[in-house]
Amino acid sequence: MRCANWLAIVILCASFDAFSDPPATTQVVDTELQDVSAELAKILKKHKLPGMVVIVTKGDAIIASGAAGVRKSGVDTNISIHDQFHIGSCTKAITATLCAILVEEGKLSWDSTIEQVFPEIVPRIDKAYRFVTLEQLLTHRSGLPEDRKPTEILQTIRDFQGSLPEARRFWMIDSLSKPPAAATGTRHQYSNAGYIIAGAMCEKVTGFSWENLMTARIFKPLGMATAGFGAPGRAGKLDQPRGHTMMNIGIEPGDIADNPAALGPAGTVHCSLPDWAKFVAAHLTRNKLVAPETYAKLQTPVTDPQIPYAMGWIVTDRDWADGEALTHSGSNGFWYAVVWASIRKEMSVLIVTNQAGPAVPKACDDAAALMIKRFIAPAAAVTK
Numbered sequence: 001m002r003c004a005n006w007l008a009i010v011i012l013c014a015s016f017d018a019f020s021d022p023p024a025t026t027q028v029v030d031t032e033l034q035d036v037s038a039e040l041a042k043i044l045k046k047h048k049l050p051g052m053v054v055i056v057t058k059g060d061a062i063i064a065s066g067a068a069g070v071r072k073s074g075v076d077t078n079i080s081i082h083d084q085f086h087i088g089s090c091t092k093a094i095t096a097t098l099c100a101i102l103v104e105e106g107k108l109s110w111d112s113t114i115e116q117v118f119p120e121i122v123p124r125i126d127k128a129y130r131f132v133t134l135e136q137l138l139t140h141r142s143g144l145p146e147d148r149k150p151t152e153i154l155q156t157i158r159d160f161q162g163s164l165p166e167a168r169r170f171w172m173i174d175s176l177s178k179p180p181a182a183a184t185g186t187r188h189q190y191s192n193a194g195y196i197i198a199g200a201m202c203e204k205v206t207g208f209s210w211e212n213l214m215t216a217r218i219f220k221p222l223g224m225a226t227a228g229f230g231a232p233g234r235a236g237k238l239d240q241p242r243g244h245t246m247m248n249i250g251i252e253p254g255d256i257a258d259n260p261a262a263l264g265p266a267g268t269v270h271c272s273l274p275d276w277a278k279f280v281a282a283h284l285t286r287n288k289l290v291a292p293e294t295y296a297k298l299q300t301p302v303t304d305p306q307i308p309y310a311m312g313w314i315v316t317d318r319d320w321a322d323g324e325a326l327t328h329s330g331s332n333g334f335w336y337a338v339v340w341a342s343i344r345k346e347m348s349v350l351i352v353t354n355q356a357g358p359a360v361p362k363a364c365d366d367a368a369a370l371m372i373k374r375f376i377a378p379a380a381a382v383t384k
Helices: 037-047 088-104 119-124 134-138 152-158 164-176 192-206 210-222 261-267 273-285 292-298 360-376
Strands: 029-035 051-058 061-072 075-078 084-086 269-272 314-318 323-330 336-342 347-353
Touching: 037 051, 037 061, 037 360, 051 273, 051 360, 061 273, 061 360, 088 134, 088 192, 088 210, 088 261, 088 269, 088 273, 088 292, 088 323, 088 336, 119 164, 134 192, 152 164, 152 261, 164 192, 164 210, 164 261, 192 210, 192 261, 210 261, 210 273, 269 273, 273 292, 273 336, 273 347, 336 360, 347 360
Parallel strands: 029 061
Antiparallel strands: 051 061, 051 347, 061 075, 084 269, 314 323, 323 336, 336 347
16 A cells, blocks of 8 residues: 555546536436446456456446446455445535535635635635635646645545544645745646635535535435445445455455545545436536536636646547547545546546556546447447
8 A cells, every 4th residue: 555554545547548407406317228247247356456446327327237246356256237336526426516506506616715705714725815716626737735744734634633624724734824825826736725715615615514505405406325435345344345445455444545625626426327427427417517618617627738627527629529538537535436427429438446556547548438429429439
């Protein structure tokens, strides 16, 4: 593992160059469902992973799904399509959508600054951050440094005595007290801290924790009954898959199985694939939660020669998508999740595994390429 005390860090592992009037609750339903479990089993064998689940959606419908492998290496308990998986930094698109809900309600604006929301902390932070906006935090252009590798703050926050909103506030002040790594708005720098601060903004203007807001404003309206936070399942009871180290060791749910809970807005959500698909479908069909034009805002990338990052989404043109494709991936060091979605076709491929490591993105790329070629662009080659 990356460090001796088993700390993991939420990372963006997206293989960017790979091919790679509604009812009250958005329902992603099975319709003429095709089972692709056999194809997944071959990919698992090739890449030596414990388990993988995949879903292909069109509109609000699941059109194909598959599950292969086991919940825990060495234990003969098969993974199910309805099992819960940690989706890591794919949480970011959900946090950004929560922010969008509060923007539509007038509690925040995209131009809300750190100084406006937290005037009381201004004397304690570097003056360069005073006018950083919510939008800049969500698009990784705040000036905060890249922070995908483990840092000392993770253990400090893990040991923090206080509520999760208090821990996020502590983390925010610690991050903002240091000089920025770049001038605000000038450079993309992937920052988990930026999303933690955005989550803290949501908490400040509502008086509710990010966890409560996510549950009440996104999970319940979309019917995401399996959604929660941290590693899924209960220790000592193999009721859900276990995340695995690169050495294929299953990790029991608990403190060492995930990043500190205060990191939540940047990436601690777990859920089943059918439930995650409900969120992705809402973005593709642009219904429920927020107005269509607000979804368009969330999916519009900043013009940047480095990376076309929107708010929780990388946006890139792909032939198989007939235009813009949304993608993101995430891992806390024990799980890996990735989504590829065509805006024009309103179709998506979601893939999760219960292991992380250098070889895992390639396994997911193989699965995504197979699903895209078979279901989304059967007449066209899937190319980079």
